[in-house]
Amino acid sequence: MTFAPTPIPSRTQYVLEAIKHAILTARLLPGQALVEAELAAQFGVSKTPVREALKTLAGTGLVVMSQYKGAVVRMVDATMAREVYDVRLLLEPEALRRSIAREASLEAAREALERADSAADKADRSLANRDFHRALYLSCGNPLLGRMLDEIRDQAALVSTVAWAAIPTWEREAAEHREILRLALDGDATAAAAALHDHIASFVRRAFPDDGDGGDAS
Structure with missing residues (x-):
């Protein structure tokens, strides 16, 4: 029941x-x-x-x-950001690969991308970006996997908002989103999942570089 x-x-x-x-x-x-x-x-x-x-x-x-x-x-520091994004790295690319394999509709992802491009402020942009990512994994065919990713959506939005306040890189992330969606719409599950993995990893690396790694802060 x-x-x-x-x-x-x-x-x-x-x-x-x-x-x-x-x-x-x-x-x-x-x-x-x-x-x-x-x-x-x-x-x-x-x-x-x-x-x-x-x-x-x-x-x-x-x-x-x-x-x-x-x-x-909640405070946002490198440890918190890396924990949240590590979970995303483990789960989100695989969920996207499964969504593409099931030939799921990605119209909601396209709409969220358009909302992010026209967002009035950082909060609206962050929430639209969150909806974009959710639209990529929601139809993966495993409701538990979707719920696990849902549980960290707000934390990921908080990380991005704090990071953007220090280093406003949303235009770069938007370009990466467009490429991920293009690959997904082309039905290239492997390439789209790889692009999503690189997108998630590079964001947290830029925003919260390891001490002394000389990470890109652009």
Whole structure:
């Protein structure tokens, strides 16, 4: 027997999306405290939807909650970034290869790429990029694989937002996305998976180079 997930109340969803957008536009910075009373006053709601929103954001990895310090925006450092991107490297190229092998529609990936190109701010661009990657792996034929990648989507978006604030390389990533999609639409699963692997690896290498490796910071 399967159970449908409990829907999030509308006020909680509104607060959740607003806080997420603030984090992904760097209006709320990594390490910044998220005080329930202040957020409730800002959004004109009680503390209950704020508390529930923060719990949900903690589950996605954007917020860290502690008994003594309360809720704070998650810090992004090289260790955290490499852990998230290592999981992506292990799973995402294979999921894309399977999607192509199943001749899945990639229209959603094309639409997400267009939204990223016309994004109004870093948050919209990051979320569109996240949707682009999801569209590549969602039809891989293994729901568990898709859910595992879904679980780190927000963390990957946070990494990219923090990295872009220091080194704005989104035009380079957009060009790489277009090439990945071209190969996928051509049905070349091996080349598309390899291009995706290189795209993920090169981003984290540029954004968080190993000490002394002389990594490209462009």
